[in-house]
Amino acid sequence: MGTMDDATVADSLAPGREGRATAPASARDQIRACALELFAERGVAGTSVRDIAACAGTSPANVLHHYGSKEGLRAEVDAEVAALFDVAAAAPPEEIAAAMAADQGSGSFAELLLTQVPPDSPVPAYVRRLLLDGGDAGRHLFRGWFQAARTMQEGLVSTGAARQPADPDARAAFLLVNDLAMILLREHVADAIGTDPLTPEGAARWTVDALDVYHHGAFHVPARPTETDPTPASSLPHPPSPTTKEHA
Amino acid sequence: MGTMDDATVADSLAPGREGRATAPASARDQIRACALELFAERGVAGTSVRDIAACAGTSPANVLHHYGSKEGLRAEVDAEVAALFDVAAAAPPEEIAAAMAADQGSGSFAELLLTQVPPDSPVPAYVRRLLLDGGDAGRHLFRGWFQAARTMQEGLVSTGAARQPADPDARAAFLLVNDLAMILLREHVADAIGTDPLTPEGAARWTVDALDVYHHGAFHVPARPTETDPTPASSLPHPPSPTTKEHA
DNA sequence: TTGCCGACTGAACGAACGTTCAGTACCGTC
DNA sequence: GACGGTACTGAACGTTCGTTCAGTCGGCAA
Structure with a gap:
């Protein structure tokens, strides 16, 4: 699918430039690059075909000519971005594990990508929409x-680089979403x-702080009389919520 | 089409305390509750005034009658959800710190709320949109x-419950977005x-796994020959990205 | 030259959009 | 009864939406 040349989004951002000097990106790629950016910025529903056409310096009809429909364009942009980060297809998981174990200084996954x-690049914002x-x-x-x-x-556990988790699925998900949170909340951070x-x-x-927590923890384990403390969350600071309703 | 004429949404958010079983909330509240749900589900741009009116069992004109415009309705839903979680307004930060220090078993912030x-409830999904x-x-x-x-x-550091962070802002942000990630990626998790x-x-x-990591860490600190290695991410597993462009 | 085909366009289509408006029904108060 | 105000509606307004279509342009093969 992605057999086209490497027209970047930054190139396509400039409307009406005389691109013959450096990058004669095809109109088709321009359209896709503009769609990527506008979809990421305003959402798919908030972006019109006319917006994309104006950004790409062409006519709305030409957008449909190349991609059939707005949904077809969206699907192709989805596939383009997904292929970028589809590590499962790009490399077998064992390989990734080995690579990240070698680079264990950065335990970050999304950051690495x-x-x-x-x-x-608008790609992170698009990934955000994609996940959402x-x-x-x-x-x-x-x-x-x-x-x-x-x-x-x-892999990290087997080499002794990571502590054995009690719930491997939960811990892997925990570490993963922590990484992804940086993408999702990037501007807030x-x-x-x-x-x-x-x-x-x-x-x-x-990374300095994340690794500090991941290596040494963030909290001191409370000095409990006994070790078992299974109740996770029960006492609330204050119950102000007006929308929480007592079920009759 | 979709989910409409459903009384559960209005019920879960109806502010009427004296509400009888069959007596519905006011149409104005119905509209806001439906807007909250549809906005959370499909986004603001993907929801039409007619959709909201159909969900609330009224006419589109009545939606505008009560809220002036679609944007006005959106603003009021925004304010409603924001007020729910505006902890800064609900209680002074010191109070929250004290409360969560007492309930230190759950270090989670968003989860607590x-x-x-x-x-x-559609509120988490709406918070997601709000943050995005x-x-x-x-x-x-x-x-x-x-x-x-x-x-x-x-507060936690001063009482000795938390380790002293090297970068307080970064660590607080790190722990916060980790909590929020659970909301944002809820369905994926x-x-x-x-x-x-x-x-x-x-x-x-x-929480069991999160606390395990926050108490004891996730990774063993690697046995370094010497001291710090500040470069966070340099060795990549593979460089396939077609949209990555070398900057001149 | 002729013919063809993909790229591309301007103009238009019907549908859906947010919004407006005149008007109806129902209220509590003179 | 008359009255003023609020809740509410059906029908439309003008705009914008995604999409269609007839047709022009330019390059390439025969």
């Missing part, structure tokens, strides 16, 4: 990631700590 | 959470581990 896209409401595509993407994380964890965690500097700062 | 909404593309409302929400998490962390983490059973299972 996202270092491959430029900081201003991209039904099958998002589900398949997450499943692949989870499987890879699961395999990677087994940047706003809170003052550094975009998807830039090299931000990633470094983030 | 979400235990107060029924499992089938609810501009000011989402930003304000996150900032309040971050501030509370920051204060709470200081449920799909992966087989249990919805926003049900009591799922939360228990999730």
